[in-house]
Amino acid sequence: MRLVYRWAYSAIRRLDLSQRPLSSGICYNGLALLLILPLLLTGCASSEKLGYNSPSPLQLTDPLEPVNRMVFGFNDGLDRFLIRPVTVVYAHAVPSAVRLSVRNFFSNLQLPATIANDVLQGRFAQGRLDFERLLINSTLGVAGLFDVAGAVGRPPHEEDYGQTLARWRLPSGPYLVLPLLGASNVRDAVALVPAFIYPDPVS
Template sequence: MLNTTFYKLLFGQLLLLWVVSGCATTTHNADPLEPFNRAIFIFNDGLDKTMLKPLANVYQTIVPKPVNKGVSNFFSNLGDVVVIANDLLQFKFKQAASDTGRVLVNSTVGLVGFIDVATKLNLPKHDEDFGQTLGYWGVGNGPYLVLPLFGPSSIRDGLGRGADSFLDPLFYYTASQVDASALAPYVLKGVDERAGLLELETVLEAAALDEYSYMRDAYLARREYLVYDGNPPQQDEGIFDDDEGLFDDDEDLFDDDEESN
């Protein structure tokens, strides 16, 4: 029996993304929804400080490092199924073959993914999702969007997240459950991921005068990097470009060969 509450939450989020995107089509600003985004950012930050971060600290303290690493590897292995699907959607067939081999090796020799054997066999982990697939086929990023619980995103990546959920093996497990235990894997995954970010939190606090702006700019830059596989297009050059600037050495305003009277 399907968990109808789960579906309602999922499609409710997609509906929110659609409504917000419709209200944001009149501007070219990367963050036209900033007041809304900051409000969600404050909500997420409060939830993190009161619940997620304390849970992550306890989890990191009581769970042995090998077990912690194994749990991270397990969820990473499940995530590779989504990666493979998006490899194929982007016609990256060689990468899809490598990632398929990675899942097969880690799911068998690696004990259902708890041990990352594939990396040692030169089958590296890749990062592909449906948001990147949309970008690969020319769909624009759209306005920056902070999602409740999930954090930094965009209109395109938010819709991509919803699509990826249908490829995630966890989705089919939770959809088959009829009680709160369906959410247990997602809770464990979220706490595990949060624990992995504890060391980076100090860097963020030290580097950012405005954490919201810092995270937004870092997220958008990384997403562009991933969409273009590490080779984003060059930005338009400014007016002080060495080749055609206002102060070009070849055409100086005070050229000695053309003295003024």
């Protein structure tokens, strides 16, 4: 800032101001301040636009950071040495059509929980569509192995208890890393309790 002020002051000194009584240093200082004032205002406005004044330090804190780091390290090691190798072998050894049927089967098993959350959220029309999808795929789709409902206008749709709590306007709470499941928050972790009572085979 001092360098900018000196530049403005020297620039004014070089101007031809012989027609005006600006011989005093006070006048030069005043003009220098007037010259750099727009720069200062522009800099402040740019900082606000870029969000330099937010978020606050409280928003950046992670109260569960030690636990999150430990669980993240566990998940990373498990993914690197077990889950990823098994996934690669599965993708290469099992034909894509079989993998699709397996995915459809487990997606069909998830539908009762989705329907329950549709009702809890007051989305009864969506709940009816999901129930029809469950009925069609469980029968015509051979226990969900084939997505017949998707071909007749009943596309896949998922809801979980965490989304229901969010619709009920419960705050998400601090960031939380869950074993095996990964990044989450306290609200979604609490929502896993009914999921354990009624297991979700997909997640």
